[in-house]
Amino acid sequence: MSPASRPHLQSIVRPDSKSGPSGSRPCPEHTGGAHSHPADVARLLPPSPQCCKSASLQQKLESVEASLAANKDRITTLLNIIYDLETSHTPSSG
Structure with a gap:
């Protein structure tokens, strides 16, 4: 894996972030930002x-x-x- 792609991956799984990747929100069961669900998950239910x-x-x-x-x-x-x-x-x- 090239070092240029690592900052992008670190920004996705950084535990100090308040939310996950763009268009997602943290799971209410977990306090870490690494676990997230799509913002439109309600449409799937x-x-x-x-x-x-x-x-x-x-x-x-x-x-x-x-x-x-x-x-x-x-x-x-x-x-x-x-x-x-x-x-x-x-x-x-x-």
Whole structure:
């Protein structure tokens, strides 16, 4: 690497800088300036209403699936009871 390119790299990763490369901002989790995110990172994230709507739909789906599983168990139990009643009341042929 040529010495002429080093000052440019040092300016990018210098820990005493307040922000990272141009067009970026420091990560709020870190205090060092070496770690940064693009300023337009918010455009990459889904909008909040869509995210909430998706979470709500996911919760509804899980609720419906739990209800179906519970109903399946009840139906299976009832069918077993009906089968047992039919077999116990059937006159045995001999």
